[in-house]
Amino acid sequence: MSTSFRFLLRLAGKHRWKLLLSCTSSAISALCSLLPFIFVYQIAEILLHQPVDFTTVRKWIWMAMFTILLRFSLMGISTMLAHAAAFHVLYDLRARLIDKLGKLPLGFFSVQHSGKLKKIIAEDVERIESFIAHHLPDLTASIVAPLLTAAYLFTVDWRLTIAAMLPIPAAFAVQWMMSVRGKRSEDMKQMHDLSEKMNGAIVEFVHAMPVIKSFNQTVHSFARYHDSVENYADLWTQIARKKTPLYVLFLLLLESGLLFILPTGIWLFHQHAIPFSVLLLFLMLGVGLTAPLRQISTLSHMMQNNLESVRRIEAVLNEEEQSVTGLSMMQPLQHLDIDFRKVHFSYGHREVLKGIDMTAQHGKVTAFVGPSGAGKSTAAQLIARFFDPRQGEIRIGGMNIRSMAPEQLMNLVSFVFQDVPVISDTVSANLRMGRTDADAADLIQAAQAAQAHEFITGLPNGYDTLIGEGGVPLSGGERQRLAIARAILKNAPILILDEAFAFADAENESKIQDALSSLLEGKTVVVIAHRLSTIADADHIVVFDNGYIAGTGTHEELIQDCPLYSSMWKAHRDAGEWSLTGKEESHV
Numbered sequence: 001m002s003t004s005f006r007f008l009l010r011l012a013g014k015h016r017w018k019l020l021l022s023c024t025s026s027a028i029s030a031l032c033s034l035l036p037f038i039f040v041y042q043i044a045e046i047l048l049h050q051p052v053d054f055t056t057v058r059k060w061i062w063m064a065m066f067t068i069l070l071r072f073s074l075m076g077i078s079t080m081l082a083h084a085a086a087f088h089v090l091y092d093l094r095a096r097l098i099d100k101l102g103k104l105p106l107g108f109f110s111v112q113h114s115g116k117l118k119k120i121i122a123e124d125v126e127r128i129e130s131f132i133a134h135h136l137p138d139l140t141a142s143i144v145a146p147l148l149t150a151a152y153l154f155t156v157d158w159r160l161t162i163a164a165m166l167p168i169p170a171a172f173a174v175q176w177m178m179s180v181r182g183k184r185s186e187d188m189k190q191m192h193d194l195s196e197k198m199n200g201a202i203v204e205f206v207h208a209m210p211v212i213k214s215f216n217q218t219v220h221s222f223a224r225y226h227d228s229v230e231n232y233a234d235l236w237t238q239i240a241r242k243k244t245p246l247y248v249l250f251l252l253l254l255e256s257g258l259l260f261i262l263p264t265g266i267w268l269f270h271q272h273a274i275p276f277s278v279l280l281l282f283l284m285l286g287v288g289l290t291a292p293l294r295q296i297s298t299l300s301h302m303m304q305n306n307l308e309s310v311r312r313i314e315a316v317l318n319e320e321e322q323s324v325t326g327l328s329m330m331q332p333l334q335h336l337d338i339d340f341r342k343v344h345f346s347y348g349h350r351e352v353l354k355g356i357d358m359t360a361q362h363g364k365v366t367a368f369v370g371p372s373g374a375g376k377s378t379a380a381q382l383i384a385r386f387f388d389p390r391q392g393e394i395r396i397g398g399m400n401i402r403s404m405a406p407e408q409l410m411n412l413v414s415f416v417f418q419d420v421p422v423i424s425d426t427v428s429a430n431l432r433m434g435r436t437d438a439d440a441a442d443l444i445q446a447a448q449a450a451q452a453h454e455f456i457t458g459l460p461n462g463y464d465t466l467i468g469e470g471g472v473p474l475s476g477g478e479r480q481r482l483a484i485a486r487a488i489l490k491n492a493p494i495l496i497l498d499e500a501f502a503f504a505d506a507e508n509e510s511k512i513q514d515a516l517s518s519l520l521e522g523k524t525v526v527v528i529a530h531r532l533s534t535i536a537d538a539d540h541i542v543v544f545d546n547g548y549i550a551g552t553g554t555h556e557e558l559i560q561d562c563p564l565y566s567s568m569w570k571a572h573r574d575a576g577e578w579s580l581t582g583k584e585e586s587h588v
């Protein structure tokens with residue numbers, strides 16, 4: 001807890017003084033909440049003695065009104081300062097998170113559950129706001145108010161103060177039982193874990209909704225979502241069951257001050273040991289002495305929750321960044337061959353690339369083929385450093401990509417995936433991600449080559465149409481053609497097409513390929529395609545099988561020498577001749 005707290009203070013950085021001032025104002029405001037009672041006590045003292053000095057009574061009334069006003073003004077100042085500090089901390093934290101996410105390997109985002117990241121970036125960061133803006137000043141007031149009250153009451157009558165404070169040790173003992181025996185921080189960790197799972201399952205559930213509906217399934221059929229919601233509810237029920245009896249006891253003890261003050265006070269009054277005004281003072285202040293403890297308990301519970309959020313944010317900020325070894329400068333490259341040298345790669349403990357050795361030559365088209373799950377996409381992703389190999393190395397132009405400046409690598413490589421997300425902006429802005437200085441003519445030229453111009457001009461505002469979340473929805477094929485246009489604009493010397501034509505119909509695919517063929521000249525191209533007819537003309541084909549390379553060569557060479565490739569080619573041709581009606585067709 002303390003390290004997370006220190007982390008939070010570090011985050012506050014130069015805004016710490018605002019937090020300090022906010023807490024100080026809150027403490028003085030707590031003092032001001034006590035003063036009116038003391039003034040009422042003074043008034044009672046005067047009223048009980050003849051002749052009554054109304055001038056002094058008036059003075060105390062004015063003082064009481066002034067302190068009430070001061071109290072609320074200071075509360076306002078404290079809230080304002082705390083919110084200002086929270087705003088700056090949140091701003092810095094978001095900037096640091098964005099900066100950090102930019103430095104993490106791209107693979108981090110595919111391995112992490114989107115729900116987990118969403119929760120950390122949206123919910124956990126928001127929690128820090130309430131912690132700084134509300135909980136910290138409230139906690140200061142809740143600690144200062146009973147301490148000042150107890151200290152003052154002690155100077156008035158120590159016996160009644162002790163009677164008023166009798167329930168406190170018992171209440172603390174119960175509180176201790178709730179937090180330590182109930183392993184509160186463990187509960188919080190479990191609660192956050194389950195909440196992350198639930199967030200992930202909800203995101204997945206929304207994505208899977210068309211499948212659930214079209215197969216006429218109920219919510220219960222989506223077990224992960226259903227289970228995560230139930231587990232979350234179960235945990236809360238368990239926590240409530242475990243804590244409720246103790247919490248009720250805690251509240252009872254806090255409310256029990258009167259049980260001790262009243263008999264002791266009346267007895268002391270009866271013995272003429274205290275005047276009536278003192279009894280009145282204790283009935284006003286002594287009974288409320290324990291009330292802030294209830295707030296401390298609630299706040300400490302919220303703090304546990306918030307500090308768990310801080311821990312999660314800290315974990316992302318401490319994620320290992322993609323390192324650049326050696327010079328990390330822009331290096332002049334003689335050629336752009338991509339060499340895999342004994343590359344091993346694992347997702348967790350599962351090895352999916354087992355010593356890949358191959359070269360994709362500069363100026364040639366190299367195709368990766370193989371059964372589903374053989375490791376083709378993973379191998380392609382390693383070229384753009386989505387992840388780093390566990391063993392072995394990948395070289396571009398003879399240089400280990402780990403020693404290359406990240407900007408140089410990103411400038412060298414263009415990637416077109418099967419499933420292309422678009423950003424919520426105009427079509428032009430999406431295209432310009434490929435080249436920021438592209439003018440309108442460049443955009444149109446690239447879109448025409450990617451067979452995208454026609455559908456773009458058919459959109460409500462053409463190139464200025466908003467797409468993505470909240471904008472005009474695009475089909476998978478349209479998104480893919482946008483991505484191809486973007487890659488054409490970027491004109492990077494290495495192009496990786498991972499199932500880039502999966503959505504294209506036969507006519508569009510051949511048109512895009514024609515447009516690309518002139519563009520591909522002189523580039524290093526890696527193509528992954530399940531439709532073998534797409535890659536049969538490739539200069540070099542690498543056949544992947546369960547993380548190994550089963551064969552390399554041209555289409556003709558592999559048909560002769562690689563049993564896996566020839567059986568895949570046969571299956572592909574058979575599939576081309578297959579038709580729903582049973583009549584023979586040929587699409588190959």
Ligand SMILES: Nc1ncnc2c1ncn2[C@@H]1O[C@H](COP(=O)(O)OP(=O)(O)OP(=O)(O)O)[C@@H](O)[C@H]1O
Pocket residue numbers: 110111347352370371372373374375376377378379544
């Ligand atoms: N982010 C990931 N986390 C864990 N395992 C993964 C991840 N991505 C892929 N895998 C696993 O690694 C193996 C290789 O996957 P990869 O996508 O590289 O295969 P592929 O040959 O491209 O398959 P396909 O042709 O179906 O796209 C698969 O078994 C897959 O389940």
